[in-house]
Structures are given as structure tokens and as C-alpha cells.
Amino acid sequence: MRQLLVRVGRQLVLVPIVALASYFLMASLPLTVEEDNKRQVSPELAASYRRDLGIGEPLGFLRPWQKLFRGERLGTSAQGVTGDELLLKLSGSVGVGLVALALALVWAMGFALLKNRWRRGRLSVLGDAVPAMAFGTPVFIPALLLAPTVVERGHMLPELTAALVISVWPGVFLGTLLGDALETELARDYVRTAASKGLSRGVVLRRHVLPNVLPALLDAIGPVATALLAGSFAAERVFGLPYFGQLYVLAVLQKQVAVVVVATTVFASVLVTVGLVVEIVRLIVDPRARESRT
Amino acid sequence: MRRIPAQAWVGLALLGGLGVLSLLAGRVFPEVLAGTCPLGNDPTHPDRTVCELAFGGLWISLAIGLSAGALSTGIGLVVAAVARLAGGTLERWVMRLADAFFALPDVLVVMVLQLAGQSLLDAGSGAGLGPFGLMVVSLALVGWAGPARMFRNRLDTLEGQEFVAASRALGGSGAHVLRVHLWPALRPFVLAVFLSRLPAAILAESTVSFFGIARMEPMSLGRYLGTSYAALIYEGGSRVVIPAWLLLVLLVLGASLASQALATRTRQA
Numbered sequence: 001m002r003q004l005l006v007r008v009g010r011q012l013v014l015v016p017i018v019a020l021a022s023y024f025l026m027a028s029l030p031l032t033v034e035e036d037n038k039r040q041v042s043p044e045l046a047a048s049y050r051r052d053l054g055i056g057e058p059l060g061f062l063r064p065w066q067k068l069f070r071g072e073r074l075g076t077s078a079q080g081v082t083g084d085e086l087l088l089k090l091s092g093s094v095g096v097g098l099v100a101l102a103l104a105l106v107w108a109m110g111f112a113l114l115k116n117r118w119r120r121g122r123l124s125v126l127g128d129a130v131p132a133m134a135f136g137t138p139v140f141i142p143a144l145l146l147a148p149t150v151v152e153r154g155h156m157l158p159e160l161t162a163a164l165v166i167s168v169w170p171g172v173f174l175g176t177l178l179g180d181a182l183e184t185e186l187a188r189d190y191v192r193t194a195a196s197k198g199l200s201r202g203v204v205l206r207r208h209v210l211p212n213v214l215p216a217l218l219d220a221i222g223p224v225a226t227a228l229l230a231g232s233f234a235a236e237r238v239f240g241l242p243y244f245g246q247l248y249v250l251a252v253l254q255k256q257v258a259v260v261v262v263a264t265t266v267f268a269s270v271l272v273t274v275g276l277v278v279e280i281v282r283l284i285v286d287p288r289a290r291e292s293r294t
Numbered sequence: 295m296r297r298i299p300a301q302a303w304v305g306l307a308l309l310g311g312l313g314v315l316s317l318l319a320g321r322v323f324p325e326v327l328a329g330t331c332p333l334g335n336d337p338t339h340p341d342r343t344v345c346e347l348a349f350g351g352l353w354i355s356l357a358i359g360l361s362a363g364a365l366s367t368g369i370g371l372v373v374a375a376v377a378r379l380a381g382g383t384l385e386r387w388v389m390r391l392a393d394a395f396f397a398l399p400d401v402l403v404v405m406v407l408q409l410a411g412q413s414l415l416d417a418g419s420g421a422g423l424g425p426f427g428l429m430v431v432s433l434a435l436v437g438w439a440g441p442a443r444m445f446r447n448r449l450d451t452l453e454g455q456e457f458v459a460a461s462r463a464l465g466g467s468g469a470h471v472l473r474v475h476l477w478p479a480l481r482p483f484v485l486a487v488f489l490s491r492l493p494a495a496i497l498a499e500s501t502v503s504f505f506g507i508a509r510m511e512p513m514s515l516g517r518y519l520g521t522s523y524a525a526l527i528y529e530g531g532s533r534v535v536i537p538a539w540l541l542l543v544l545l546v547l548g549a550s551l552a553s554q555a556l557a558t559r560t561r562q563a
Contacts, residue, residue, distance in 0.1 A: 011397075029409075128554075136545070138497050138516070140520075144519070233402075234505070237505060252406065255409065260406060264402065275397070
């Protein structure tokens, strides 16, 4: 339990570190120069940046957070959002990410079983080719190819397609790990014993092998869940979903520095929460994890 | 010397072939592509053919991947070596820092670094970095943590072997052991890690460029795809996207095949 708390503490420290790092990075930006360059911000806009970030004021670095908790608009233009809007957009992205995670687990299970079946046949090359193909395809490419047919239709189809698109490579990645673990586990004595006692392959797999393989999957789910949330940025952009990824990209493009600071910290908090949830689930489902901590 | 696996040769040949092809088609003889491209001109860049843009982008993406991969691998190697030499509390803190960096998503951090770097460039204080250098530095700053963790673990394993203990017993200093005994054993692993960073850097750059945040000219594959997606959506022109996608897949496939084969071989050694 103590080790778990230490890990929780280490992860939580990440949030204020990210908050301060992103604040001071934004606050140190040279947002104005004398030359007449269309990419530069005007002196008025630069002054409002300084106001938004509280630069030159005592405890000014708390300004974005004060605005967030008072429900004021973050940012300098009409695109600046309130804390409530930010959370609403975040919940949209997390929803797409959760659907994608469920889909990724389905892909993973399917690919692991297929990889295991292909192992000794002529199709064994597919076990290497499919992951390479999946890893080499950025999320935005299948999104681009599907976008023309789904964007106009609406009715949650863009959200579901976004979840489908971002679930592919994490699913194949988890499937590769699961497939390797399955291969190791299926060669063990207890599997041979169970099979020799007349249990079918499916029953051996479900009752004996999968419970031993799932903890290996949980180790990888944390980083994958993170990648799913970050990966949804591109899909949201292509499918025009008005969620957190779209907001973040626009905030960066429009130099909405206060929005970038708050959104980066909120996103880091989500990642920490995901890490903690995965850790707790691992403790619940894997007795070996509990024993190693007591 | 152990035989290099066939899979690694296939990956390296694919990478080398794409590099030569992009050099010849995109840089040395671009006029050939301009005259013979069967896919026609790009709707959003009417003066350029799809082939010119795809092969030109391939050259830039490959250059960014190689530079950022090499820089992040180098930083990771130095961090891991310093941490192992220092040992104790410093090593623990350095590795925790690496873990904290590793937990952050690449694309998000690169976007923030691009915003900061572009503001510096606009203000004329970019330390001589152009958009290309800025992207390479951003990707390296994000990507060093994974290699550092892998190198530190590998060094830890190697240091447990008998020949290292013997060298220490004979009075070899930490730096001597690292230079004479550990580095030769680590070299193939360094190559495998470098090759594994290559696709990660290329994909992160593609995604950030796709958003329109990077300002690279000539365009990388990601930026090209990003500027063409309006044409794809509104004109149904998949011919614009598919060649660049295939080149990107082949690039990442080559690096992944070589990296996986070399990493497996070094684990077995």
C-alpha cells in the first residue's frame, strides 16, 4: 500500500510541474517585436496576453487559474473558453477515447488470437506485416480517407468513426503484446495438462490462459490510453468534432497562451488520473500485484 | 560477429532505397517527375504534380526523422551514461525525470514547443534555427526520455556480467569500463534504439505538420497531407493522399523492421 501511495504521489507531482513549466514557457514568449510582420501580435494584443497571464503582477502566475475558477473566459479573443466549456470539450474527447479503448481491446483480442493461429502457417508473415502497417499509418490518414463519407451525415457517426480510426494502432499494439504473452503461456505445462484432461481449446484459453495473460495487457493499457486521448486530436480536427483536441490545436495556432497553459495542465491531470485508474484496476484483478506491494 | 537478421537487412534496404529514391526523384531530377507523374497536378498546388510533392515531402520527412532520431538517441545515451556513472540519488532523480517526460504525449508537447520556438524565430532570437531545426530540436527534446530509460536498463544488465566485474576487480574506473567494455556491447542496441526513434519522430512531425503548426518549406509528407485534405474532402481526390501515405508507411515499415530485428538480436546476445 505504501509503495502504491508513493507512486500516486510521484504521478501527482507531475501536474504542478507541467502547470508551472507550461506557464513560464508561455510567459517567456517574445510575443511582440518592432518589425512589421503579419505573424506578430499587435501591441494591444500583447498587452492583453500579459493581462491574461498576470505578467508583472504579484502572484501573477495564478491568474489563469483564478480566471478558470471564477468562470471567466480564458484567452484573448472570441475563441477563449470558460472552465465549464473546457470541461465539456474534455468530456467529449474522453468519451471518444473510451469508446476507442473498448474497440482497441476488441482489436487486441482478435489480433492476438489470429497471430497465434497464423504462427506456424504461411500467413505468419502477416503477424509482422499488420503491426508495421498499423504503426506506419498516422491517425489522420484513415481519418482523411473516411471523412468525406461520414462528416456530412452527423448523428454521432463522426464520433464513432473517430473512435474506430484512433483505436486501430493501439489495438494492434496491444494485440502484439497479448499474442506474445499467449504464445509463452500456451507452451506451459498447465495448458498441456488441462488439454490432456479433455478440456477444449476454447475452455483452456478462457479459464486458464487469459487470466494469466491479462496482467501483461494492463501494463500496456496506461500508455495506450494516453495515446488514445492524444491521438484523438488529429481525428477531431479531420472530422470537425468540437472537442478538446480541436480546442487545443486552435489555441496553439491562435497563440491563446492562457488557454494553452490551462489546457495542458488539465490534460496532464487526465493522464495522471488514467495512470491511477489503471494501477487500481491492476491491483484488483492481479493478485500478484497485490502481493508484491504488501 | 553474429549474423545480422534478414529482417533487419530488408528494413535497412527499404530505408536506403527510399532515401535514394527521394534524393533522385525529389531533389536531383524533379523535372522528370513533373513531366511524367500519372497522378496529375495537386488541386491545392496547381503548379506542382502529386509525385513531386510526395517525393519532395519524403526527402524532408526522412531528413527530419534521421536528425531528430539521432539527436534524441544521443541525448538519451549521454543522460543514461551520466546517470549510471553518478549512481545513487542522482541516478534515481534523473530516471524519474525521464519517466515524467516519457508520460507526456509527444504531439502535445511538440505543439507547445513549436509555438514557443516560432515566437522566438519571429522575434529574431531563434539561435540560428530555421523551421527545420526547430522541429528537429522539438522532437529531440520530447524523444530523449525513452532511449535514456532503455540505455540505462541495458547498461544495468551489462554491468551485471562477469567480464565487467573482472575489469572492476582489476581496478578499471567507471569511465574505463564504460568506454572499453560496455560501449562495444551497447553499440548494436544503440542502432536499434535509433531506428525505433526514426518512425516515432516521423509520425510526430507528420501529425504536428498536418495541423498546420509547423511552417516547413519545402513541405514534409505530413504538411503536404495537411494542406491537401480540403481537396480530398471536397473533391474526393484520394489520388492526392494515397501516394504520400504509402511512402510514409514504407518509411516507417523499413525503420520498424530493422529496429525490431536488431533489438531482438541484442536481447538474445
